[in-house]
Structure formats: structure tokens, C-alpha cells
Amino acid sequence: MSSPSARPTSCLRRPIVTRPRGRWAAGLWFAMLGAVAGVASAQNIQCHVSFAGATRTFTIAPGSQTDAVTPLLEGASFVLEVINRLPPEPGAGVKVRTYGVFSGEPYLMHQAFYLPQNDPRGPHGFTGLQVIREPLRHHELAYWCERAPTR
Template structure:
């Protein structure tokens, strides 16, 4: 029968072990600044918020694995207009994602989206990891 110290050590190791979960990591660059946005699978696409990028863009990652007929990775770019968000790009990728489209640019390849008013550019690419941590 394990003593108290052995049980405590076992409990610490159990909770300290890394959790392996699928992760999407999107590298979004705007105005010379890159943000790494992480997403995990969701059960409903309706609960996924947008992430502000600079003062003009909004970025949204929907990573849905179930049900199987709806499994996909959807990426959205919106213009943050005074009248409300205006969709300017939407990309759908299969789940699980296919092999990389461009050298060093994950399964999406490098995407470039332009502001229709201010003439700025947002770039992004995304990678998938079947376990926790960056997929690099």
C-alpha cells in the first residue's frame, strides 16, 4: 500500500502531465506587428468571438470537429466598420487539414487581405498541431 508521500507524488505527476489537445495557431501580421492566435475545437461556431487586429480588422477562427458532416476549419476576416463588422474574406479548410500549401506557411498558405478604405494589408497563415503546443 503506497504511503502518503507516494500518493502525493503520484497526484502531482498526474496533474503536472501535459494535456494533449489539438490546436490551431494562426500567425496574423498587420502594421508590422504579428499576433499568434490559438484556437481549440468548439462544439458550436456561434460562440466563437472575433479578435481585433489593429484598429480596422477583426479575425475569427472556427475549429469544429463534430458532427463529422460539419467538421471544418473556417477563417474569417472582417473590416471593423462604424456600421458593424463587414466580412471581407472567408476561407474554409477540411478537417483534418491537408498538408501545407506553401513552404513554411502551414496548411493555409500565406493569405493577404487588403483594407478597402485605408489601403493597409493583413497577412496570415495557420498551422495545425494534433497535440498541445505550437505546431512549428
């Protein structure tokens, strides 16, 4: 008589699969190298800004969280800031803020955040064409940003 706690033994067992460590380590190394190369090639971004009948292109290098934000454009009716942070920085991605200016004081009108891996191949980069209209004077500012071409 067999006891209830006894388990039947099976002659079929899963085979133990071993992989050579050298191949695994080399694969991991190449994967890390590809990730670093991808981040390195996407560090700078270019933003194309149209305001008051002129279009200008700005190149924005990555910065850290402690860096002071310098506006790309400061005018009588608009202030435009673009922040570019790479992983593993807190808040990694591209943040665009547009302020209107009323009585000399800026107020936030538009803010957008784009993740670092967001990189479609459209005619207006990863942001798409964005148009912001200042409500008092009806001035318009348009921008779009893309990853800077690698050299």
C-alpha cells in the same frame, strides 16, 4: 430431353473464405484507435497573424457549433475570426472570416473554409499565406494557420 428452365450444374464452385473473427476485430480496433489518435493530435490549431507591423500567434482550441465566436483580433479597420470544429461536429473544419470596419460596422471581406484532413507540410501550414487588404485605408492583414505541434 431437358427443360429450358434447367440449369447446367458445374462442379467448380468458389471456395468459401473465412477469416478468423479475432483478427478482424483486432484490426478494426487498431484502425479506430489510429483514427482517434489522429483526430486528438490535430485538435488545436495555431494561426500566425501579421497586422500593423506586429506578428502574433494564436492557439485555437476546437469548439462546438453552439459556442460563441470570439474574434482573435479586433481593430479599427479589421476583425478576424477563426472557428475550429472537429468531426463529427456540423461544419467540421477550420473557418476563417475577416471583416473590414466602416463607420463602426463590420462587413465581410474574406472567408475561407479548410477541411479537417487538409494538412500539407508547406512553409505556411494548411491555409497558405493569405493577405487581405482593406479597400478604404489600404491596411493589410496577413495570416496562415497550421496544426498545433503535439507535445
